[in-house]
Amino acid sequence: MDIFLQQLVNGLSLGGIYALIALGYTMVYGIIELINFAHGDIYTLGTFVSLAVLLGLGVSGEVHGFTLVWVVLLTIVTAMLLCGIVGVLIERLAYRRLRNAPRLAPLITAIGVSFILENAMQLWRGPTPIAFPAVIPNPSLQFGGVEIAAKQILVVVLAFVMMAGLQLFIYRTKMGKAMRATAQDRDAAQLMGININTTIALTFLIGSALAGAAGFISGVYYQSTWFFNGFEAGLKAFTAAVLGGIGNVAGAMLGGFVIGLVEAFATQFIPQGAQWTNVVVFSVLVLVLVFRPSGLLGEALPEKV
Amino acid sequence: MTDKKEVFGMRFGQTAGGCAAAVLVAAMLAACTSSSTSSQSSSTSAPAGSNGTVIKIGVELPLSGGDAANGIPTNNGVLLAVEEANKAGVPGGFTFADDSLDDAVQGAHDPAQGAQNTKNFISDSAVLAMVGPFNSNVAKAEIPLTNDAELAEISPSNTNPGLTLGDDAKKLRTSHPDIDSYFRVCTTDxxxxxxxxxxxxxxxxxxxxxxxxxxxxxxxxxxxxxxxxxxxxxxxxxxxxxxxxxxxxxxxxxxxxxxxxxxxxxxxxxxxxxxxxxxxxxxxxxxxxxxxxxxxxxxxxxxxxxxxxxxxxxxxxAAPEASKLASAKGFIAAYKAKFKSDVGPYSANAYTAAKIEIAAILKALQADGNKLPTRAEVRKNVAATKNFVSPIGNVGFDANGDTTAPILxxxxxxxxxxxxxxxxxxxx
The missing domain is CATH 3.40.50.2300 (Response regulator)
Structure with a gap:
C-alpha cells in the first residue's frame, strides 16, 4: 500500500510538471488552432534564463527567509518576461504572415522555430546537461511509509494556481473575452473592433510566460537542465493537452496528471516497466481518443458551429 | 550506431583525463608546446641520409581541435619510443622516424580523414607499421584499408568490442578475412x-x-x-x-x-x-x-x-592508471624530461604500441639479413607478440588482436x- 501511495505522489508531481507546460500549449491552440511546437523549447529557455539570473545573483544553493522570496520572485518574473517577449517575437516574425496560409505551413514553421531555439540554447550553454542550483529548501515530510518532498507539493499546488488564474483570465476579463471572440470567429471579432494582432500577441505573451514559469519550477525541481529538454517535455505536454481536450485549460491539467500517474504506475507494476512507459502512455492516449475523440473534457471550442 | 561508438572512444579519453584536472591542464600545455613540432614531424623527423634508409612508423591521431588535448600527449608517446629506438641503434644503417598525420577536420576526429591518412601511409613504402587511431569510429574506417595492405596498426585507445570481436570485426576484414592487421593495447568496454x-x-x-x-x-x-x-x-x-x-x-x-x-x-x-x-x-x-x-x-x-x-x-x-604502475616509472620520468609536461592518459599505451612495432620490425630485419622487411612480415611479428615488457605491464595479443593483459x-x-x-x- 505504501508503494502504491508513494507512486501516487511520484505520479502527481511528475504530472504537475507536464500540466504546467500543457497549460500554455493548450491555450495557444485554443485561440489560433496552431500546435506551437516551439512551446517546449520556450519552457527550456525559461530554465536557462532562470539559471542565468540565479548565477548573476550569485545564488548557488538554498536560500532562506526574505532572500528566498525576492530571489524567487526576481527569477520567475525575469523568466516569464523574457519568455513572453520571445513568444511574441516568434509570433510576429514566424507565424503572423502565415495566419491565412494553409494549416501545414505554420505547423512546419513551428517545428523550424523549435529547432532554432534548441540550437541557439546549445550554442549558449553547450550540449551537455547543466546543473541548476537548489534554490528552494526542500524538507521531506513523512506520512506513514510515504515520503513527500516539499517541492513535489509545490509543483502540484502551482499547477492548480496557474490553471485557476488562466481560467479566470480567459472567462472573467475583457481581454479574455476578446481572446475567446478571436478564437470563435476572427473576422467577426475584428468587425466588432477587437484588435486581432494585439489579442493573438497577448495570447503568445501569456502562453510563453507560463512556459517560462514552468521552466523555473522544473529547474528547481530537477536541479538540472539541458538544451534538448523541451523536446520530450513538449511532446508529453502536447499529449496531455490532447488527452484532456485540446484548447481546454482544465483538460490540459487533468491530462498532465493522468500521464504522470500512468507513467509512475506503469514503471512500478509492469515488469521492466521503465522502458515501456511511453508505450503505455500513448496506448492510453489512443484508447481515450477512440472513445472520446475530443479528449477527456472535450475541446473548448464548442461555440464553433 | 557509429556516432554512438565514437562517443565512447572519446568519452573514454575525456574520462581518464578528467580524473585529475592537472593531467588535463598538462595535456593542454603539451598541446601548445608540441603542436608546432608534431605538425611538421612528417618532414622534419626524417634524419639526413638517403631516403631508403628510413623506416617510418605512421601515427594516425586527432592532433588539432578539441581532441588535441588527448591526441598530442598520445603522439608524444610514439615520439619517445622512436627516439629511444634510434638511440639504441638500428642494424643495417636504418633509422626510425615517425610520420604523424592529423585526422581532425574542423576540430573533431573524422573517419573519412582517418581513412585518407591511412591511404597516404599505405602508398609510402617506408611506412612499415602504424599507431592509431584514437577513436573507435575512425578505426572502423581504417581497418579495411590496413587489412588489405597487411599493415600492422595498433590503437592505444579504441574500446569498442566490435572492432575485434564477432561478426562486426569479420565484416571489417574485407580483403583478408583470416588476417588481422588491427591490434589494441587497451581493453574493451x-x-x-x-x-x-x-x-x-x-x-x-x-x-x-x-x-x-x-x-x-x-x-x-x-x-x-x-x-x-x-x-x-x-x-x-x-x-x-x-x-x-x-x-x-x-x-x-x-x-x-x-x-x-x-x-x-x-x-x-x-x-x-x-x-x-x-x-x-x-x-x-x-x-x-x-x-x-x-x-x-x-x-x-x-x-x-x-x-x-x-x-x-x-x-x-578500461585502462590501467599509469601513474600507479611501478613498471611505468621509467617511462613517466623519460616523458617528463623530453616534453616538460605530464603524461596523458594514453601516452603509455601509444609508447607501448610503438615499442611493439619497433621490436617487430627489428626482428624482421634480423631474419632478413638487415634488408628492409615487408609489411606482412612485420604484421606477423606484431601478431606473435607475447609477454612484451612495457610500462603498462606484460602485453601480448590474442587471436583477435586484443590485449592479453586486460587491466582496468x-x-x-x-x-x-x-x-x-x-x-x-x-x-x-
Missing amino acids: DKQGAAGAQFARKLGFKKVFIVDDNETYGKGLADVFDAAFRKAGGSVLGHEHLTKNQQDFKALLTKAHSLGPDFIYYGGTTVTGGGLLRKQMADAGMGSIPYVGGDGISDDTFLKQAGSMANNSYYTV SIYKISGGKAQFVDQINLKT
Whole structure:
C-alpha cells in the first residue's frame, strides 16, 4: 500500500510538471488552432534564463527567509518576461504572415522555430546537461511509509494556481473575452473592433510566460537542465493537452496528471516497466481518443458551429 | 550506431583525463608546446641520409581541435619510443622516424580523414607499421584499408568490442578475412561489466538493482555486469531499461528502493540518464546507497549534475592508471624530461604500441639479413607478440588482436573528486 501511495505522489508531481507546460500549449491552440511546437523549447529557455539570473545573483544553493522570496520572485518574473517577449517575437516574425496560409505551413514553421531555439540554447550553454542550483529548501515530510518532498507539493499546488488564474483570465476579463471572440470567429471579432494582432500577441505573451514559469519550477525541481529538454517535455505536454481536450485549460491539467500517474504506475507494476512507459502512455492516449475523440473534457471550442 | 561508438572512444579519453584536472591542464600545455613540432614531424623527423634508409612508423591521431588535448600527449608517446629506438641503434644503417598525420577536420576526429591518412601511409613504402587511431569510429574506417595492405596498426585507445570481436570485426576484414592487421593495447568496454561485478563483490555487496539506458554501450555493459554479478554469487533484484530522454526517475527508484538493494549499477553515459538517476536517488530515500557504473559516468558533467550525490559512486575505466604502475616509472620520468609536461592518459599505451612495432620490425630485419622487411612480415611479428615488457605491464595479443593483459582501473568519487581505488586484471 505504501508503494502504491508513494507512486501516487511520484505520479502527481511528475504530472504537475507536464500540466504546467500543457497549460500554455493548450491555450495557444485554443485561440489560433496552431500546435506551437516551439512551446517546449520556450519552457527550456525559461530554465536557462532562470539559471542565468540565479548565477548573476550569485545564488548557488538554498536560500532562506526574505532572500528566498525576492530571489524567487526576481527569477520567475525575469523568466516569464523574457519568455513572453520571445513568444511574441516568434509570433510576429514566424507565424503572423502565415495566419491565412494553409494549416501545414505554420505547423512546419513551428517545428523550424523549435529547432532554432534548441540550437541557439546549445550554442549558449553547450550540449551537455547543466546543473541548476537548489534554490528552494526542500524538507521531506513523512506520512506513514510515504515520503513527500516539499517541492513535489509545490509543483502540484502551482499547477492548480496557474490553471485557476488562466481560467479566470480567459472567462472573467475583457481581454479574455476578446481572446475567446478571436478564437470563435476572427473576422467577426475584428468587425466588432477587437484588435486581432494585439489579442493573438497577448495570447503568445501569456502562453510563453507560463512556459517560462514552468521552466523555473522544473529547474528547481530537477536541479538540472539541458538544451534538448523541451523536446520530450513538449511532446508529453502536447499529449496531455490532447488527452484532456485540446484548447481546454482544465483538460490540459487533468491530462498532465493522468500521464504522470500512468507513467509512475506503469514503471512500478509492469515488469521492466521503465522502458515501456511511453508505450503505455500513448496506448492510453489512443484508447481515450477512440472513445472520446475530443479528449477527456472535450475541446473548448464548442461555440464553433 | 557509429556516432554512438565514437562517443565512447572519446568519452573514454575525456574520462581518464578528467580524473585529475592537472593531467588535463598538462595535456593542454603539451598541446601548445608540441603542436608546432608534431605538425611538421612528417618532414622534419626524417634524419639526413638517403631516403631508403628510413623506416617510418605512421601515427594516425586527432592532433588539432578539441581532441588535441588527448591526441598530442598520445603522439608524444610514439615520439619517445622512436627516439629511444634510434638511440639504441638500428642494424643495417636504418633509422626510425615517425610520420604523424592529423585526422581532425574542423576540430573533431573524422573517419573519412582517418581513412585518407591511412591511404597516404599505405602508398609510402617506408611506412612499415602504424599507431592509431584514437577513436573507435575512425578505426572502423581504417581497418579495411590496413587489412588489405597487411599493415600492422595498433590503437592505444579504441574500446569498442566490435572492432575485434564477432561478426562486426569479420565484416571489417574485407580483403583478408583470416588476417588481422588491427591490434589494441587497451581493453574493451565489455570487460568493464565484469570488472565492476568483481569489484562490487569485493566490497561485500550482495544485492543489486541494475538500470541501463537501452543503448548499445549502456545495455551491453549492464548485460555483462548482470551475468558476471550472478556468477560471482550476487543476486540481481531487477534490471530495468530507461526510456530515451526520460528525466524523472522517481517512480523507478521508488520501485528499486522497495526491493532493498545494496547498490545500484548503471550502464550508460551521464547524458543518457546517469547523472539525473544518481541525483534523484536522494529524493527516493536512497541517498546513502552506493552507485556503480562504467566509464560512461566518468566525466565532469556527472560530478556537476549529480552534485553532492556524486559522492559514494564508483566507476570502471578500461585502462590501467599509469601513474600507479611501478613498471611505468621509467617511462613517466623519460616523458617528463623530453616534453616538460605530464603524461596523458594514453601516452603509455601509444609508447607501448610503438615499442611493439619497433621490436617487430627489428626482428624482421634480423631474419632478413638487415634488408628492409615487408609489411606482412612485420604484421606477423606484431601478431606473435607475447609477454612484451612495457610500462603498462606484460602485453601480448590474442587471436583477435586484443590485449592479453586486460587491466582496468576503478575510481571512487568522494569529496566531489574521483580517486583511483583499485586495479583489476581480468587475465584468464
